[in-house]
Amino acid sequence: MNTKNMSNKVLLYEDNDLLRESISSMVVLDEGMELLGAYGHANEVEEQVKSFKPDLILMDIEMPGRSGIEATKLVKKFLPETFVLILTVFDDSENVLNAIKAGASGYLLKKYIATRLFSAVEEIMEGGAPMSPAVAKLVIQSMQKPQHTVDYGLTEREKDVLLSLSKGNSFKLIAADCKISIDTVRTHIKHIYEKLQVHCQTEAVSKAINEGLV
Amino acid sequence: MNTKNMSNKVLLYEDNDLLRESISSMVVLDEGMELLGAYGHANEVEEQVKSFKPDLILMDIEMPGRSGIEATKLVKKFLPETFVLILTVFDDSENVLNAIKAGASGYLLKKYIATRLFSAVEEIMEGGAPMSPAVAKLVIQSMQKPQHTVDYGLTEREKDVLLSLSKGNSFKLIAADCKISIDTVRTHIKHIYEKLQVHCQTEAVSKAINEGLV
């Protein structure tokens, strides 16, 4: 889409006037980028994206009106091939993960803008995913199943039964699966309900899957 | 756990003799790391981890016997505070994502070992998550994708009911939740079963959660 000697068309959304000016200057002075527009809010992002067809958008999260995360969703909806680099002071897990789920290709904390903006842009345009170490850690943690959040004290056999249950098996099938009688299955199930503090299959399955017990 | 002037205790698993020797040398010669052991397979990883209590494990994926991904799961099970850095030639999405889900803290392609091993180790020990740009991209893509894998043609109302069911609600509670009669719930449930090709609640909930329908 972009060759090395073509400059990348860039849009900037940042509500802080000073910062917007400063980033604008950086972009304008860089020969690899061409600034198409810089806005203090993202309320007209849909029209702007459609008319400018940028290659890259630098997006703040906290802006008056529509948030950068909402704006990112819209951008990816109407021009999916556009890259979005989030520029923000927030590095809490909620914002980071939501931005990435919304379709952002990279996440740069504002304190690193001066030193790393150009390398981040370069990385993004080459198909990479620039992230500060702290952000990368958050992303990885979100994928690692919360293994030892709570220990419900399930025995091995109870875990077997719960696993079979979570696959959608009836008591009858669980009995066959575990090679025990259906009454024993019932006994295990009762203990599982007590330990998980639930009162029916669906609750147990939901809890088992969502808390990584299976 | 580790202060800057304490060397980190390291275990290495790598089946290629030449590469194992070469990485061992790098680790031994670095004053920040202390090599406790280097093995060509991970079949006794459980005992080794328990007796050495390493701070960091450098783990190959493809090894005879137990894979590095299985080994990583065991390590995190018995010594959760141990960091695991995957060293591998594979950068396909399946291996990368499985390794991360298994609990790996970082992922370094072998071609980068010579130039980036020390910085990756440093980053990991500081709580970061070193990844090559290609790997970071894979991780991000995996979070952006899993929305509409399969379309079962559920109507909006059916999705509402399925969502409520997946939270562990009984038909009675779903009825209250959606403000409809229990009979209507039953009708929706019947249609959901048909469309999802399942025959009971647990199967439906399992499918809904695992395939991201809710």
Added chain:
DNA sequence: GGTCTAATCCCCTGATTAGGGTATTGTGAA
């Protein structure tokens, strides 16, 4: 206007599950 579908509601019957017991065996800890 006719057809289709989503969403709502009702009934019935047989199967399954929930919640309450009790009991035996084997194992491992106190």
Added chain:
DNA sequence: TTCACAATACCCTAATCAGGGGATTAGACC
């Protein structure tokens, strides 16, 4: 040797669910 507990198995009753009907209303589409 007790004691606790995991794993196995059985019984009973009330509640809930599965699978089969049928029916009405409102909108969409042709």
